[in-house]
Amino acid sequence: MSICxxxxxxxxxxxxxxxxxxxxGAKETLFVQGQPAEAVYNLTGGAVRLYKxxxxxxxxxxxxxxxxxxxxxxxxxxxxxxxxxxETVTACAxxxxxxxxxxxxxxxxxRRLHDYATHELTxxxxxxxLLGRRNAEERLVCFLLTMRERWARLGRSTTTIELPMSRxxxxxxxxxxxxxxxxxxxxxxxNRKILIVPDGxxxxxxxxxxxxxxx
Amino acid sequence: MSICxxxxxxxxxxxxxxxxxxxxGAKETLFVQGQPAEAVYNLTGGAVRLYKxxxxxxxxxxxxxxxxxxxxxxxxxxxxxxxxxxETVTACAxxxxxxxxxxxxxxxxxRRLHDYATHELTxxxxxxxLLGRRNAEERLVCFLLTMRERWARLGRSTTTIELPMSRxxxxxxxxxxxxxxxxxxxxxxxNRKILIVPDGxxxxxxxxxxxxxxx
DNA sequence: CGTCCGCATTGATCAGGATCAATTACATAC
DNA sequence: GTATGTAATTGATCCTGATCAATGCGGACG
Numbered sequence: 154m155s156i157c158x159x160x161x162x163x164x165x166x167x168x169x170x171x172x173x174x175x176x177x178g179a180k181e182t183l184f185v186q187g188q189p190a191e192a193v194y195n196l197t198g199g200a201v202r203l204y205k206x207x208x209x210x211x212x213x214x215x216x217x218x219x220x221x222x223x224x225x226x227x228x229x230x231x232x233x234x235x236x237x238x239x240e241t242v243t244a245c246a247x248x249x250x251x252x253x254x255x256x257x258x259x260x261x262x263x264r265r266l267h268d269y270a271t272h273e274l275t276x277x278x279x280x281x282x283l284l285g286r287r288n289a290e291e292r293l294v295c296f297l298l299t300m301r302e303r304w305a306r307l308g309r310s311t312t313t314i315e316l317p318m319s320r321x322x323x324x325x326x327x328x329x330x331x332x333x334x335x336x337x338x339x340x341x342x343x344n345r346k347i348l349i350v351p352d353g354x355x356x357x358x359x360x361x362x363x364x365x366x367x368x
Numbered sequence: 369m370s371i372c373x374x375x376x377x378x379x380x381x382x383x384x385x386x387x388x389x390x391x392x393g394a395k396e397t398l399f400v401q402g403q404p405a406e407a408v409y410n411l412t413g414g415a416v417r418l419y420k421x422x423x424x425x426x427x428x429x430x431x432x433x434x435x436x437x438x439x440x441x442x443x444x445x446x447x448x449x450x451x452x453x454x455e456t457v458t459a460c461a462x463x464x465x466x467x468x469x470x471x472x473x474x475x476x477x478x479r480r481l482h483d484y485a486t487h488e489l490t491x492x493x494x495x496x497x498l499l500g501r502r503n504a505e506e507r508l509v510c511f512l513l514t515m516r517e518r519w520a521r522l523g524r525s526t527t528t529i530e531l532p533m534s535r536x537x538x539x540x541x542x543x544x545x546x547x548x549x550x551x552x553x554x555x556x557x558x559n560r561k562i563l564i565v566p567d568g569x570x571x572x573x574x575x576x577x578x579x580x581x582x583x
Numbered sequence: 584c585g586t587c588c589g590c591a592t593t594g595a596t597c598a599g600g601a602t603c604a605a606t607t608a609c610a611t612a613c
Numbered sequence: 614g615t616a617t618g619t620a621a622t623t624g625a626t627c628c629t630g631a632t633c634a635a636t637g638c639g640g641a642c643g
Contacts, residue, residue, distance in 0.1 A: 205497045213497040233490045260475040270485040275448045277492035282420045282428040284499035285543030328500030
């Protein structure tokens with residue numbers, strides 16, 4: 154629970170009192186864009202896609218949330234994006250009002266939250282660079298290396314990367330079509346950069362991929 | 369001074385003591401990506417471009433800062449992007465250490481800062497949608513309407529929009545080339561949506577542009 | 584006044600990724 | 614085992630925006 158790691162044990166107890174565990178099945182929606190935010194969440198298991206939609210159905214995934222991630226920053230009164238479960242998800246839900254009051258009462262929790270927001274902002278800017286200026290292969294390689302980094306931080310394998318999301322999700326995250334994502338996966342596999350395995354990839358040439366991502 | 373608007377007058381005096389006014393000529397650099405951040409800034413005049421570079425020179429502008437904007441969020445120890453003055457710029461500079469101490473001492477300033485960060489994050493996600501899923505015309509129209517909105521908040525005209533940045537800057541912000549930006553401007557002018565004037569545009573059909581941006 | 588230089592516009596052609604279409608792989612149900 | 618449905622892959626063609634190239638425009642300066 155990254156956000157809560159800064160709290161003293163008595164404060165944690167306080168927080169526990171506010172939280173209630175929730176579960177969402179695959180494809181279930183946690184919240185939708187524009188809906189008043191009556192709760193915030195701390196993910197404990199599973200993966201969530203966060204996305205914005207255009208009226209004509211075009212979709213941009215603005216991020217994938219993994220265990221430990223906090224959902225509920227990018228909103229004042231209403232959520233700025235929709236979120237739904239990619240696979241079965243478990244989370245701690247905090248009523249918005251109680252959460253808000255706690256933040257007001259505990260400056261170091263606010264500090265922690267602000268650092269988290271700042272980190273998210275940095276990631277968002279990195280993603281702008283990716284979407285605005287990188288080609289399809291660079292985008293996919295960056296994505297795989299970022300997922301590696303994130304899973305590593307959660308103690309998972311650094312060579313076999315789990316990818317719980319669909320090809321369509323990856324496409325909508327990288328600003329590509331599903332066909333281009335699929336072709337680029339195939340190309341990387343053909344060039345012995347990766348090995349495609351069920352629900353993920355094995356990274357065969359991290360060196361080479363890193364230099365592809367840098368260039 | 370948006371960030372400071374929440375402070376009591378005695379606190380403002382405290383802040384004033386920390387701040388010192390600075391000026392930058394056109395094209396002068398305020399700070400560069402990766403450089404340790406020894407100061408943060410509150411813009412008081414002029415416009416600044418914030419950008420990230422790839423090793424091969426490709427550039428993505430992650431934002432334009434206008435008077436009232438705060439520079440220095442997206443960094444822990446080092447800046448995550450570079451910034452330079454588009455035109456002559458005036459700002460209040462705060463030494464990083466003093467700023468940091470003040471934030472720790474004044475929770476409501478931190479709260480204000482956090483709200484600002486959250487707002488920036490929302491804008492960044494909107495920009496991801498633009499870069500990932502919108503076409504050239506939609507991108508430019510969104511950009512013009514956003515600038516209109518921002519200038520309006522600063523009390524400027526809502527029909528003649530100042531554009532202090534070059535076509536190349538706009539291209540690097542929208543993930544396009546300068547030629548495409550120029551052609552799209554011409555197309556909008558040809559269709560009587562805008563009138564191109566020195567250092568800006570006059571919006572002739574806000575209705576039509578809004579619907580273009582929405583779709 | 585003409586030259587120069589940076590910026591913007593416009594035109595011609597190219598290419599990366601989108602679109603359209605068919606096939607394959609795999610899971611679940613019957 | 615076969616049928617069905619969903620996701621992924623692969624191929625053929627198209628199109629938007631990139632690239633290459635030329636021209637226009639205006640300000641600074643000799």
